[in-house]
Amino acid sequence: xxxxLAEAQAAMNALAxxxxxxxxAIRAIGAMAGNSSERCFARFGRSEVGARVxxxxxxxxDMLSDMDRLAAMPExxxxxxxxxxxxxxxxxxxxxxxASEAAAGxxxxxSGDDDRSRFARRLRELHDVFHVLTGYGRDMRGEIACLAFxxxxxxxxxxxxxxxxxxxxxxxxxxxxQLVRQAFWRGRRAKWLVAQDWESLLAQPLDQLRxxxxxxxxxxxxxxxxxxxxxxxx
Numbered sequence: 001x002x003x004x005l006a007e008a009q010a011a012m013n014a015l016a017x018x019x020x021x022x023x024x025a026i027r028a029i030g031a032m033a034g035n036s037s038e039r040c041f042a043r044f045g046r047s048e049v050g051a052r053v054x055x056x057x058x059x060x061x062d063m064l065s066d067m068d069r070l071a072a073m074p075e076x077x078x079x080x081x082x083x084x085x086x087x088x089x090x091x092x093x094x095x096x097x098x099a100s101e102a103a104a105g106x107x108x109x110x111s112g113d114d115d116r117s118r119f120a121r122r123l124r125e126l127h128d129v130f131h132v133l134t135g136y137g138r139d140m141r142g143e144i145a146c147l148a149f150x151x152x153x154x155x156x157x158x159x160x161x162x163x164x165x166x167x168x169x170x171x172x173x174x175x176x177x178q179l180v181r182q183a184f185w186r187g188r189r190a191k192w193l194v195a196q197d198w199e200s201l202l203a204q205p206l207d208q209l210r211x212x213x214x215x216x217x218x219x220x221x222x223x224x225x226x227x228x229x230x231x232x233x234x
Contacts, residue, residue, distance in 0.1 A: 004031040019226040029158035047195035064093040079202035135218020145183035152187025
């Protein structure tokens with residue numbers, strides 16, 4: 001699959017003008033992903049958890065979109081942390097799904113009933129899981145750091161393109177640049193999170209998971225909130 005650099009650049013310029021336009025970020029990622037998604041899918045399918053997830057036709061979205069179920073999970077758990085993240089940030093798994101499907105257009109990349117589409121949806125849902133697991137917020141710095149972390153895990157060249165684009169614009173030694181580079185190395189050191197049984201891990205203690213999976217403690221950084229993001233009480 002060829003890279004579509006002009007499309008990616010146009011999407012990134014639109015994203016720079018409106019950092020809350022998630023659809024543009026997804027367009028840029030799709031334009032520069034090449035065959036990297038296929039390689040990640042093949043590795044996932046060879047794993048024990050991956051084979052089980054695909055065989056059972058699981059949809060992680062079913063759990064992440066059930067706010068009552070997440071809220072009922074133990075305080076301090078990953079699932080309860082995701083509920084808090086959604087509530088505070090005024091977002092939802094449905095919002096991310098809508099943006100991804102809009103960016104995909106007529107493509108069946110996310111909507112098909114085949115294993116590849118099911119895997120693509122699972123990776124999409126893992127974005128919010130990774131936010132909470134790593135401690136990177138929805139703010140502009142946190143979003144790009146989360147993508148840099150994800151690139152280390154998935155080797156998706158589209159995700160890498162978006163993170164690198166922002167890194168070069170911000171400057172290697174800037175606060176954004178340092179956070180992005182640290183996120184990349186956190187992802188390299190962690191276990192391969194793509195092939196974890198997240199359905200069973202959501203109720204587990206978040207701090208324990210961070211330790212067991214090699215993610216480490218959340219970083220302390222100054223958030224840069226976009227105009228469209230809700231204000232966070234100090």
